[in-house]
Amino acid sequence: SAVISQKPSRDICQRGTSLTIQCQVDSQVTMMFWYRQQPGQSLTLIATANQGSEATYESGFVIDKFPISRPNLTFSTLTVSNMSPEDSSIYLCSVAPSGALSYEQYFGPGTRLTVT
Template identity: 95%
Template sequence: SAVISQKPSRDICQRGTSLTIQCQVDSQVTMMFWYRQQPGQSLTLIATANQGSEATYESGFVIDKFPISRPNLTFSTLTVSNMSPEDSSIYLCSVLYSGSSYNEQFFGPGTRLTVL
């Protein structure tokens, strides 16, 4: 299993600024994911971040807007750049645990971002 913490838990930011969200895992993991979830909606995958390689972004998400760092096997950051009110959402970090009989993703508590 994995325990994931995120910082900050919530923030209120001004339009045009940037916010970096940190994700810390209590064990070494290869695959990490960043998701966005609008209130009352499902999760949308932003990118997959593997240590030692560039993040892979999903359609509709670009590196200039959501740069990701993955310096080691227990840590990652997601930056939301040049924010607008449309970026207001919950951002979740997730890691993949591969067991012998199943794959399971563990999720952090999320970072609630409000852009004014």
């Protein structure tokens, strides 16, 4: 399985500001994903981070609010823009490894964001 790290692990931000979350994988992976987990809730897919092209967003999520970069096969960033208290969540990066296990997903440790 892939080893995934996220930075920061947690942050407290003021409303109206933006935060960029980094996701680093220890090996090249085909697919990377960003999820949101609101307090006490399940995971909701925000977008698929595509290497070399624009991210694919799920219904209810837009690029202006959650811009995503994927400059290479081991790294991605998610920015939460113009934050409001409703954005307080855990944000998780996941990856689908290449090859025979490409249907699985492995998750990073998450970034706990609190917006005041």
